[in-house]
Amino acid sequence: MNRRLLVIVGTLAGVSLLSVAALAANPALLVADYETTTVEVVDGETGAALATVEARVADGFRKQYVGLSATDELADDEGMLFVHDRSAERAYVMRGMSFGLDILFVAPNGTVTRIHEATPERRPYTRYTGTGRYVLEVPRGWSERHGVAPGDRLRFDRIAAATRASAATKPISPSQASTQT
DSSP, X not given: OHXXXXXXXXXXXXXXXXXXHHHHHOGGGGOOOOXXXXXXXXXXXXXXXXXXXXXXXXXSHHHHHHTTTTOSOOOTTEEEEEEEEEEEEEEEOOTTOSSOEEEEEEOTTSBEEEEEEEOOOOSSOOOEXXXXXXXXXXXXXXXXXXXXXXXXXEEOHHHHHHHHXXXXXXXXXXXXXXXXX
């Protein structure tokens, strides 16, 4: 009986180790699929459209950890939008990447706060830092090709929904209340 138990435990341990090794070698196995959203970038002063990308949404730890590392290439109109719970100082690295990216840090209201042009590299990784609730990754050089700069704004469904929700929860002043009755 003890021998049988040892064989079962040993087998389970071996399978567990192989699973961990497979995930370490290919973290994309953690993520089945991504939702997508259309992201439009507009000039921060004029509101004129600058560019549009179809972005995969990375809105949880697993998707954010994997990011684009399991992607061989991006078309000029593709990207990934990282959605965090709140705005904060963040750092992104080019772990497992085979192509360069522009990394745009974006405030909760959609304003681009910082842009980095990042190249693939090996350890030690460069930390590309910025402040934002959102981070948009697009092919390297995309921002320059489309004239996107800090101060420009991103528009996409999640920002619009957050803005509507924020407006709906703002307190009403007494003068507004008297005009709404």
